[in-house]
Amino acid sequence: MSYIKPSFRHPEAPTNNIGYTEADYEGALSTLCAGCGHDSISSAIIQACFEMSIEPHTVAKISGIGCSSKTPTYFLGNSHGFNSVHGRMPSVATGANLANRHLTYIGVSGDGDTASIGMGQFSHVVRRNLNMLYIVENNGCYGLTKGQDSATADVGSHSKKGAVNQYQSIDLCALAIQLGADFVARSFSGDKAQLVPLIKAAMSHQGFAFIDVLSPCVTFNNNVGSTKSYEFVREHIQATGTVDFVPMQEEITVSYEEGASQEVCLHDGSVVRLRKNGKDYNLRDRAAALAAATDHAHSGEILTGLLYMDPDTEDLHTLLDTSECALNKMTEAELCPGNQALQKINDSLR
Amino acid sequence: MKPTDISDPEYFHKVVDCQYACPAHTPVPEYIRLIAAERYTDAYMVNWESNVFPGILGRTCDRPCEPACRRGRVEEEPVAICRLKRVAADYKEDIAERLPSIPTEKNGKKVALVGAGPASLTVARDLMPLGYDIDLFDEQALGGGFMRSQIPSFRLPEEVLAEEVNYVLDMGVITHFNTYVDSLKSLLDKEYDAVFVGSGAPNGRDLKVPGREEGAANIHIGINWLESVAFGHTSSIGEKVIVLGGGNTAMDCCRTSRRIGGKDVKVIVRSPFEEMKASPWEKEDAMHEDIPIMDNHVPVDFVVDQGRLVGMHFEKVRAQYDENGKRSLIPLDEPHVFVECDDVLVAIGQENAFPWIERDIGLEFDQWDMPKLDPQTFQSTNPRVFFGGDSAFGPENIITAVAHGHQAAISIDKFCQGKDVTARPMPGTILSSTKMGVHEWNFDNAVTNDLRFKVPHADKYQSLSDRHIEVELGFDEKLAYAEAERCLNCDVQTVFTDSLCIECDACVDICPTRCITFTESAEETELRGKLSAPANNLAQDLYLSEPLKTGRVMVKDEDVCLHCGLCAERCPTAAWDMQKFLYSVTKAAEVQS
Numbered sequence: 020m021s022y023i024k025p026s027f028r029h030p031e032a033p034t035n036n037i038g039y040t041e042a043d044y045e046g047a048l049s050t051l052c053a054g055c056g057h058d059s060i061s062s063a064i065i066q067a068c069f070e071m072s073i074e075p076h077t078v079a080k081i082s083g084i085g086c087s088s089k090t091p092t093y094f095l096g097n098s099h100g101f102n103s104v105h106g107r108m109p110s111v112a113t114g115a116n117l118a119n120r121h122l123t124y125i126g127v128s129g130d131g132d133t134a135s136i137g138m139g140q141f142s143h144v145v146r147r148n149l150n151m152l153y154i155v156e157n158n159g160c161y162g163l164t165k166g167q168d169s170a171t172a173d174v175g176s177h178s179k180k181g182a183v184n185q186y187q188s189i190d191l192c193a194l195a196i197q198l199g200a201d202f203v204a205r206s207f208s209g210d211k212a213q214l215v216p217l218i219k220a221a222m223s224h225q226g227f228a229f230i231d232v233l234s235p236c237v238t239f240n241n242n243v244g245s246t247k248s249y250e251f252v253r254e255h256i257q258a259t260g261t262v263d264f265v266p267m268q269e270e271i272t273v274s275y276e277e278g279a280s281q282e283v284c285l286h287d288g289s290v291v292r293l294r295k296n297g298k299d300y301n302l303r304d305r306a307a308a309l310a311a312a313t314d315h316a317h318s319g320e321i322l323t324g325l326l327y328m329d330p331d332t333e334d335l336h337t338l339l340d341t342s343e344c345a346l347n348k349m350t351e352a353e354l355c356p357g358n359q360a361l362q363k364i365n366d367s368l369r
Numbered sequence: 370m371k372p373t374d375i376s377d378p379e380y381f382h383k384v385v386d387c388q389y390a391c392p393a394h395t396p397v398p399e400y401i402r403l404i405a406a407e408r409y410t411d412a413y414m415v416n417w418e419s420n421v422f423p424g425i426l427g428r429t430c431d432r433p434c435e436p437a438c439r440r441g442r443v444e445e446e447p448v449a450i451c452r453l454k455r456v457a458a459d460y461k462e463d464i465a466e467r468l469p470s471i472p473t474e475k476n477g478k479k480v481a482l483v484g485a486g487p488a489s490l491t492v493a494r495d496l497m498p499l500g501y502d503i504d505l506f507d508e509q510a511l512g513g514g515f516m517r518s519q520i521p522s523f524r525l526p527e528e529v530l531a532e533e534v535n536y537v538l539d540m541g542v543i544t545h546f547n548t549y550v551d552s553l554k555s556l557l558d559k560e561y562d563a564v565f566v567g568s569g570a571p572n573g574r575d576l577k578v579p580g581r582e583e584g585a586a587n588i589h590i591g592i593n594w595l596e597s598v599a600f601g602h603t604s605s606i607g608e609k610v611i612v613l614g615g616g617n618t619a620m621d622c623c624r625t626s627r628r629i630g631g632k633d634v635k636v637i638v639r640s641p642f643e644e645m646k647a648s649p650w651e652k653e654d655a656m657h658e659d660i661p662i663m664d665n666h667v668p669v670d671f672v673v674d675q676g677r678l679v680g681m682h683f684e685k686v687r688a689q690y691d692e693n694g695k696r697s698l699i700p701l702d703e704p705h706v707f708v709e710c711d712d713v714l715v716a717i718g719q720e721n722a723f724p725w726i727e728r729d730i731g732l733e734f735d736q737w738d739m740p741k742l743d744p745q746t747f748q749s750t751n752p753r754v755f756f757g758g759d760s761a762f763g764p765e766n767i768i769t770a771v772a773h774g775h776q777a778a779i780s781i782d783k784f785c786q787g788k789d790v791t792a793r794p795m796p797g798t799i800l801s802s803t804k805m806g807v808h809e810w811n812f813d814n815a816v817t818n819d820l821r822f823k824v825p826h827a828d829k830y831q832s833l834s835d836r837h838i839e840v841e842l843g844f845d846e847k848l849a850y851a852e853a854e855r856c857l858n859c860d861v862q863t864v865f866t867d868s869l870c871i872e873c874d875a876c877v878d879i880c881p882t883r884c885i886t887f888t889e890s891a892e893e894t895e896l897r898g899k900l901s902a903p904a905n906n907l908a909q910d911l912y913l914s915e916p917l918k919t920g921r922v923m924v925k926d927e928d929v930c931l932h933c934g935l936c937a938e939r940c941p942t943a944a945w946d947m948q949k950f951l952y953s954v955t956k957a958a959e960v961q962s
Contacts, residue, residue, distance in 0.1 A: 020808035025816035025933050027443040029882045031903040041883075053808070054873040054941025062878035209874055237873065237941040249871045253919065 036072040046096040056208030056234030061094040067218040083108040087129030087156035106137025109144035119345035124151035134170035134189045145198040150334040152221045158236035159247035166239025177244025195229045201332040202228035216264040220291045226334040259324035260293035378798045381950040385860045390437035392772035395419040398860040405853035412457035424529045427455025431766040446821040456849040469498040476500035478785040481561040486514020488567035488758030490537045491774025497540040498958040508549040518596035553726045570759035574718040580671030584678035591716030607711020610634045614716035615645030622714040628836035636662045680709040719764045747777040778957040794955035814934040867914040869944035876936035882929045890922045
């Protein structure tokens with residue numbers, strides 16, 4: 020088995036606006052099972068960062084425990100990374116983000132790491148509107164411990180050995196919408212045309228952005244009867260519309276028929292556009308989004324695409340009125356202003 | 370675009386760029402792997418079966434394989450294929466046991482071969498194991514043809530040449546050396562069942578400018594002069610030598626001159642340096658031996674003073690190209706350049722000549738006075754006469770002559786057995802999985818980053834003192850291994866089974882050179898435009914699957930595939946498999962390798 024990826028790349032590989040090729044955003048060779056959906060998600064993150072011309076050193080990847088949480092090793096090898104404690108990625112991400120608001124935070128988690136052990140942490144990071152991209156690589160099973168059903172496994176879904184899941188599943192998108200997230204999307208690892216623009220939009224969104232990505236576990240949950248297999252997902256997938264992401268540097272050149280699309284302008288000037296079913300789906304209606312996700316789930320279909328979005332939101336830094344300057348840029352005098360300053364604060368609270 | 374038919378032997382053959390480019394289609398990656406495994410004798414026999422002269426070619430081949438090598442498309446330089454071939458020859462054990470057995474009971478057919486060069490020797494090698502009686506005629510005293518007369522011994526030692534020529538002659542070929550065939554008619558009258566003409570392109574082109582006749586004593590035709598040196602008739606030359614011409618013969622002339630008395634040797638050529646016909650490494654070697662190459666100089670006249678050649682005049686030119694890329698040399702408005710010299714060697718090309726073939730024996734010649742031949746069978750319009758090597762279609766090289774010889778031997782055999790000469794045998798192909806375990810292959814699929822290793826050379830001053838000292842020392846075993854590891858194993862094919870694919874994208878994501886795309890099928894031009902990576906090399910095919918479950922097709926651009934096997938390693942359903950493809954040109958007689 021190969022443990023090193025050859026270093027040769029396509030001689031005509033394109034470069035982005037800052038002169039990097041896609042290879043500059045790659046990481047180590049994956050040790051996940053062959054065909055794992057997670058590797059496709061890593062690849063989509065690489066493509067998104069490459070196309071957005073992000074400086075790799077301005078990204079921090081943070082994860083918990085699980086197959087999904089191993090993946091930050093396999094992308095953005097030149098970025099910051101923290102493989103933290105099971106279910107505790109949101110805490111570490113919060114700490115990092117508060118210390119330096121100028122990085123792009125990508126949190127990678129799985130259905131176990133988020134919907135089971137990390138459920139509490141997840142709920143609160145949504146509530147706090149931490150400015151980050153939170154990706155759940157959702158395969159409906161605990162792949163790292165031989166494929167037991169996870170909390171996102173659908174009722175009636177068959178495991179590899181034939182056992183049928185009896186417990187209600189947690190719909191993380193519905194939950195996020197309900198908890199007040201302002202950017203919620205669902206996608207499929209096997210559909211990069213949809214996933215890549217979603218990742219770009221989520222990274223540009225100023226606030227908490229959540230993407231639940233169905234990512235089949237080829238080893239334990241790709242069997243007939245599973246509702247998280249490549250085949251089942253492909254057959255039952257529905258999209259709210261086709262998502263385009265137009266970064267702020269680019270002029271909008273394509274025009275669409277009135278009403279055939281809807282556009283959302285982000286704070287940094289980039290634009291998210293929903294095409295095709297665009298006019299039938301109101302991106303900004305939280306209740307409708309919740310209903311749409313739930314209705315599709317009831318009828319056995321998987322609604323993907325951008326489900327809900329509100330760009331006019333206040334993230335945690337705004338709410339807390341934190342320093343613009345990163346803590347590592349401050350001097351000791353600023354970080355430890357001394358007893359006098361403490362007394363001043365104490366006095367102001369008496 | 371239609372799905373690719375991988376059962377067509379030519380499809381995967383084309384993916385093995387080196388083998389495809391080789392006129393004899395030697396299975397290059399196969400023998401390179403054997404060299405890496407220190408199985409030198411096996412590597413030698415793979416070569417010997419295919420090209421008959423591995424030791425000779427490993428030193429002198431024009432290497433059409435190397436510019437084709439895939440490695441040259443992903444990094445600076447191709448694998449040193451030619452010099453690895455030499456390694457097989459240098460380190461092999463005795464091969465006597467492995468040579469084909471020659472039947473003592475002959476098949477009753479007699480064949481005459483004219484010329485003892487590579488083409489004729491190949492015909493003999495292929496026909497002797499079938500029981501033919503073969504008479505070989507050559508005007509020289511020893512076999513080898515132009516490999517002996519024109520390639521200097523500092524590039525090709527006599528013992529290497531003799532060894533490989535003798536493997537063939539020792540099969541029981543009846544040799545008639547020192548015998549110039551002056552009439553094809555009389556040969557045909559001797560009741561040979563077939564005659565093969567492998568007499569080369571024996572005439573060196575002359576330069577007819579003023580002073581040619583007056584200076585004749587010191588003006589020599591390159592190939593004749595090299596032959597004269599090779600056979601010991603010439604052993605010195607003046608101190609100042611001009612070599613005219615820009616091909617490999619010119620390079621051999623100048624370097625030979627340096628070894629037998631030439632101190633101030635210059636190569637002077639009409640064309641720009643980059644367009645000289647000589648192989649880049651031959652030019653390099655010449656310049657390394659302090660031989661300047663003056664380009665864009667057109668000879669005007671030979672200057673003779675008191676009956677002795679003293680120099681030449683040249684007109685300086687520049688190259689100009691019209692819209693079709695056709696070159697013309699435009700004289701510069703400068704006075705002629707005078708270059709002093711004692712001797713001039715004219716190496717400006719070779720020509721065919723068949724003064725010994727009668728024109729009334731049913732053998733037709735074309736407008737350029739070349740025999741009319743069938744390009745597949747090498748049969749002339751006199752069905753008993755076959756051609757090959759330089760005498761067939763003009764001057765080429767050794768490996769082309771060998772390729773001709775193999776095909777002519779098939780034709781001669783069919784002709785002698787009363788079979789249809791035009792029914793050509795299919796190539797032999799074997800496609801077999803290299804899978805050893807879940808993600809294990811029986812070839813070394815890791816890609817090394819090493820740049821091409823240089824072949825060590827003998828000390829310059831020592832080698833210039835004696836024309837018999839071989840300049841290139843060849844790779845030692847350690848270097849040979851390292852160089853062999855640079856081979857990308859292009860013969861291990863990425864074989865795709867569409868019915869197994871679940872379209873998980875794992876192969877697309879892992880491919881280092883982004884060769885693989887899943888997309889809707891379209892016409893080739895459109896398809897090339899929507900692949901994951903630029904697919905601008907139209908000489909390389911797209912590998913297209915049948916439609917998959919989602920209606921898309923798998924498209925793989927063969928251009929810069931590293932054959933690293935990662936697509937197959939990341940494939941959960943073994944829809945990708947790494948399968949070794951062995952393509953072998955069928956010969957008249959099967960020679961075990």
